[in-house]
Structures are given as C-alpha cells and as structure tokens.
Amino acid sequence: MRRERGLLIVLSGPSGVGKGTVRKELFSQPNTNYEYSISTTTRAPREGEVDGADYFFKSREEFEQMIAEGKLLEYAEYVGNYYGTPLDYVNETLDAGRDVFLEIEVQGAAQVREKVKDGLFIFLAPPSLSELEQRLVGRGTETDEVIASRIQTARLELEMMNLYDFVVENDEVQLACDRINAIVTAEHCRRERVEKRYLRMLEGE
Amino acid sequence: MRRERGLLIVLSGPSGVGKGTVRKELFSQPNTNYEYSISTTTRAPREGEVDGADYFFKSREEFEQMIAEGKLLEYAEYVGNYYGTPLDYVNETLDAGRDVFLEIEVQGAAQVREKVKDGLFIFLAPPSLSELEQRLVGRGTETDEVIASRIQTARLELEMMNLYDFVVENDEVQLACDRINAIVTAEHCRRERVEKRYLRMLEGE
Numbered sequence: 001m002r003r004e005r006g007l008l009i010v011l012s013g014p015s016g017v018g019k020g021t022v023r024k025e026l027f028s029q030p031n032t033n034y035e036y037s038i039s040t041t042t043r044a045p046r047e048g049e050v051d052g053a054d055y056f057f058k059s060r061e062e063f064e065q066m067i068a069e070g071k072l073l074e075y076a077e078y079v080g081n082y083y084g085t086p087l088d089y090v091n092e093t094l095d096a097g098r099d100v101f102l103e104i105e106v107q108g109a110a111q112v113r114e115k116v117k118d119g120l121f122i123f124l125a126p127p128s129l130s131e132l133e134q135r136l137v138g139r140g141t142e143t144d145e146v147i148a149s150r151i152q153t154a155r156l157e158l159e160m161m162n163l164y165d166f167v168v169e170n171d172e173v174q175l176a177c178d179r180i181n182a183i184v185t186a187e188h189c190r191r192e193r194v195e196k197r198y199l200r201m202l203e204g205e
Numbered sequence: 206m207r208r209e210r211g212l213l214i215v216l217s218g219p220s221g222v223g224k225g226t227v228r229k230e231l232f233s234q235p236n237t238n239y240e241y242s243i244s245t246t247t248r249a250p251r252e253g254e255v256d257g258a259d260y261f262f263k264s265r266e267e268f269e270q271m272i273a274e275g276k277l278l279e280y281a282e283y284v285g286n287y288y289g290t291p292l293d294y295v296n297e298t299l300d301a302g303r304d305v306f307l308e309i310e311v312q313g314a315a316q317v318r319e320k321v322k323d324g325l326f327i328f329l330a331p332p333s334l335s336e337l338e339q340r341l342v343g344r345g346t347e348t349d350e351v352i353a354s355r356i357q358t359a360r361l362e363l364e365m366m367n368l369y370d371f372v373v374e375n376d377e378v379q380l381a382c383d384r385i386n387a388i389v390t391a392e393h394c395r396r397e398r399v400e401k402r403y404l405r406m407l408e409g410e
Contacts, residue, residue: 122394123396125399151407154403154406154407155407157403158400158403158404158407161396161399161400162396162400164396165395165396166391166394166395166396167394167395167396167399167400168394178390179390179391179394181387182386182387182388182390182391182394183387183390183391183394185383185384185387185388185391186371186384186387186388186390186391186392187391189327189371189372189373189384189387189388190370190371190372191328191366191367191369191370191371191372194330194366194372195363195366195367195372198359198362198363199363201359202356202359202360202363
C-alpha cells in the first residue's frame with residue numbers, strides 16, 4: 001500500500017521574531033513528529049557546530065554547483081554567504097511519509113511557496129498585534145510617534161503574512177509551539193487528505 | 206474595538222460513531238473554550254434530564270411555531286419527535302466572540318452548511334479506515350464477504366464526509382478530543398482571520 005506523502009511545514013517570519021528559538025523548542029519536545037531539514041551554507045562553522053547536524057558546510061563552488069543543478073529548494077545570500085535548503089533530503093523524507101520542517105527567512109519561504117503548492121506555510125508574528133491593541137486602547141500613555149511607528153510595523157507585517165496559510169503569534173515560546181503542533185495535527189485531519197487515503201486504499205483493491 | 210465573531214463548530218458523523226461521548230468528554234475538560242449549543246426537542250424529558258441544560262423541552266405547537274418563524278438553524282424529525290438548534294442562542298454567542306459547538310446528525314449538519322458558510326465542519330469517523338487497512342493487509346484471515354461489506358461501509362462514509370472540512374477518526378475518545386481541539390486552535394490561527402483582526406484594528410484608527 002502506497003504511503004501518504006508527508007507534509008512540508010515552513011516556519012518563517014520577520015527577522016528577530018524568534019524563529020530559531022521556537023524551532024529549537026519544538027525539536028526538544030519528546031513527541032515531535034517532524035524531521036528538521038538541515039540547511040546548507042558556505043559560512044564557516046562556528047565553534048561547536050557540527051557538519052551534518054547544524055548545517056551542511058559547503059564551499060562556494062560546491063554551493064554554486066548545487067544552484068546550477070537545481071538541487072536547492074530555496075537559497076539566499078546574506079552578508080557574503082549562501083544559505084539554502086537541499087532538495088533531495090526534503091523529497092526523500094516526504095516520500096517516506098514523514099513531515100519535514102523548514103525554518104527559513106521570508107525570501108526563502110516565498111521561493112518555496114512557488115514550488116510547493118501544498119506546503120503548510122506558518123508565519124511567526126511578533127506579539128505586536130496584541131501589544132498594539134493595548135496601546136491603542138490605553139491611548140494617551142504613548143506619544144503619537146510611538147503609536148504611528150507601531151501602526152507602520154503592523155502594516156508591514158500584514159503585507160508580509162499575505163502568502164502564508166497560518167499566523168502564529170510568538171507571545172510565549174511554548175504557546176507558539178502548541179499552536180504550530182495544532183496546525184499540523186489539523187492539517188492531517190483535512191477532509192481532502194483523509195479522503196485521498198480512503199480512495200487509495202479502496203483503489204488498491 | 207469590535208470583537209472578533211466566534212466560530213461555529215459542527216461535529217457530526219454516522220449514527221453510532223460516538224458523537225455524544227466525544228462531546229461530553231470535550232465539555233468535561235477544564236480548558237474547553239466552546240459554548241455548547243443546547244438543542245430543543247418535543248420529546249418528553251427522561252428521568253434526570255433538566256430543561257435548559259440537557260434540552261429545551263417544547264410542545265409540538267411551540268416547535269412548529271419556531272420552524273414557521275425561522276428560529277431554528279436546523280431541525281429534523283426522528284421517531285415522531287422534533288429535534289432542532291435554536292438560532293438566537295447561536296447568533297448571540299457568536300456575536301459575543303465565543304465559539305459555539307453543535308453536535309448534530311448528518312442531516313442537520315447539511316442544513317447548517319447551507320446557511321453558515323464559514324462554519325467549521327468536523328466529521329467524526331469510525332475507526333473503520335484503519336481497521337479496513339489492517340484487514341486488507343492481513344488478507345486471508347477474513348472471508349470475502351466481510352471484506353466486501355467493510356469496503357461498502359468505507360464507500361458510504363467517504364460519500365458522507367464530502368461536505369465536511371475535517372475528518373477526525375474516533376479510535377480513542379481522548380485522541381478524538383485532542384484532534385478537535387487542535388482543529389479549532391488552528392482555525393483561529395488562519396491567516397485570513399488574523400489579517401481581519403489586524404485590519405479591523407488599523408481601520409479602527
């Protein structure tokens with residue numbers, strides 16, 4: 001019987017929002033059911049970083065060859081170094097029926113969105129929404145400039161989140177993890193997915 | 206600031222699947238965040254049943270007047286008695302920003318689906334899918350008739366679940382409750398919902 005393909009889960013969000021912290025907390029939990037997709041980079045390993053665990057460390061030439069051969073699901077250059085997601089690992093893991101978890105920058109998430117239509121895209125948002133709400137309610141306690149700048153930030157976040165399926169507020173790391181886990185559980189219960197399992201089984205007849 | 210409207214959660218499924226048991230377990234949990242919508246019926250109270258808690262007990266005339274006045278979200282007649290969901294309570298609770306939980310028969314769910322486009326429709330499925338999978342794998346240990354009848358049941362369930370958003374297998378009551386809670390949590394994180402909250406707030410300016 002053919003196995004159900006795994007889900008590609010993409011966690012992204014504005015820089016500084018705490019994506020790495022949330023991802024580490026998710027993977028420190030004993031019941032985590034996702035495979036973490038290790039990124040590849042041309043930057044030098046930092047002290048304690050292990051090749052194949054923290055990153056796949058590559059030379060610039062190797063990385064550019066991967067780009068040329070279409071072996072990256074997404075990549076970007078930051079301060080002179082490449083970072084990317086190896087495509088083979090992702091595909092093999094999904095084909096084996098396991099969910100793959102990517103934690104990447106918004107530019108990378110946009111590239112993945114183009115290629116993987118049925119991925120699960122989660123935007124990690126700073127708790128600015130609730131904070132803004134409080135600030136607007138408690139008006140008078142903030143200067144107009146502070147409020148204006150908050151509103152500007154909220155507008156930018158609103159634009160950014162446009163290509164995502166879900167928005168998780170990172171008010172507390174554990175709560176953010178719970179929400180992400182709930183989103184993945186719910187996705188596995190989507191009628192279309194369950195229906196496909198039924199059909200595959202009945203047609204396997 | 207205007208409150209976000211609550212979610213209408215509809216749990217249904219084939220009769221005998223355990224909808225009532227799952228609903229009771231959900232509402233016995235301390236962290237349940239839904240309001241249970243009490244049904245109205247013309248059947249006589251059974252021993253221990255309390256008007257306004259178990260059901261709103263009505264006469265046949267009162268019930269038919271509710272139908273005539275469009276005061277029921279859905280209703281059906283079973284063995285000579287009417288059962289229905291009072292519309293006012295549902296609307297008032299949703300408007301107050303709280304989620305409302307309905308546990309109803311599939312015919313009623315179909316009526317609600319017509320009227321409430323943004324409801325969350327959850328189909329509670331018997332564990333027949335997984336059981337069927339095992340039976341097909343362990344072929345030879347079952348007669349052809351047993352397998353054929355199982356396949357027939359699976360096809361009927363497949364047709365029934367067509368108008369639902371999610372399918373939750375009732376393999377274990379607690380697991381089914383966890384999945385339902387996850388689906389509701391995920392729904393509150395849907396980008397469209399969060400976006401609306403942002404926009405309302407920014408436009409409330």
